[in-house]
Amino acid sequence: MTCFAARALAMVARRNSALAAKALANEFPWLAWLPDIERHQCVRELLTHLIAGADTGELMPFERSLISWRSTAVIWSDPQLARELQGPFSGDGPEVAPPKSAS
Incomplete structure (x- = not known):
């Protein structure tokens, strides 16, 4: 995801988190495989990392979280x-036996 797209979705998330959650669900259809509680947690976490990444330009935490949740x-x-x-x-x-000392 480019920084521009991250900033755009972050702006939406700040104003309308439900709409941003729908945008994520459309982009990542695998969210449907998560149980409801985890799906909500995933969306919250992804949006939090996305907003922080859009502000700083550092999207690696978002990408790591995305890979983990997927x-x-x-x-x-x-x-x-x-x-x-x-x-x-x-x-x-x-x-497991303790390691032998290297004398």
């Missing part, structure tokens, strides 16, 4: 994987 949505799109990643998990995993 990956989360992909996981939610696979019901079996989503169930497995919700736990329960058995213990902390195998015990």
